[in-house]
Amino acid sequence: MRQPLGIPCDVIAIRIPIAAASKMKRDGPRDGNSPSATRKEKAMLRFEPNIDRDLEAFGTEISRLEALVADLWHVSIHRRPEHGATRDAPILENWRLAFRPTPCLVGLATGHPKLPGNQREIVTSRLRMLSAQLGLGRTESRWYQLGRPASPVSQDS
Structure with a gap:
């Protein structure tokens, strides 16, 4: 069963018990001195049937991306961030523009829409x-069906 936005009901259901979003709003962004800043961030979310x-990691990522989407909508409509949104921004x-490596998939694609x-x-874009x-x-832009890997995939990848 799907919700009106095309999101499976079971995905929506996992958001309810997760307090990570409210904790993030309450405590604010991590800084270099907080204990959580030393925790290794997950580069991507792993899921397997067995x-x-x-769920906390999924909930945190969902909340983070929802906040980004809300900001994108606001800027696209009003041409600037929401009033007060940048007041406490670091x-x-x-500064300079730079690029950093992120997890992605590399391979031989067939049936790609673009x-x-x-x-x-x-x-691919970020995995x-x-x-x-x-x-x-699942990358930033789409799902990929994975055929034969170039080499065995480890659980630590």
Whole structure:
């Protein structure tokens, strides 16, 4: 069964018991001195049919992305952030644009909606979720059905 926005009901149901979003709003962003700043951040969410999901991690990621989507909508309509949204934003001096590596998939794509051709070599956008067991990967832009891997996939990937 799907909700009006096309989100499966069971995905919506996992958001209810998670207090991570309210904790994040209450405590604010992590800084370099907080104990949680030393915790290794997950690069992507793993899911498998026979392994318990880390519901807190899913809930935190959902809340983070919902906040980003809300900001994108507001800026697209009003051409500026919501009043007061940047009041407590950190100041970044001597800043510059840079790029950093993020998890992604590389392989030979067939049936890609924007990159036509068969067995076309591609590099995907940021990988958000991976299930090697189900043969599925979700990037920033779409799901991928995973065929044969180039090499065995470890659980630590």
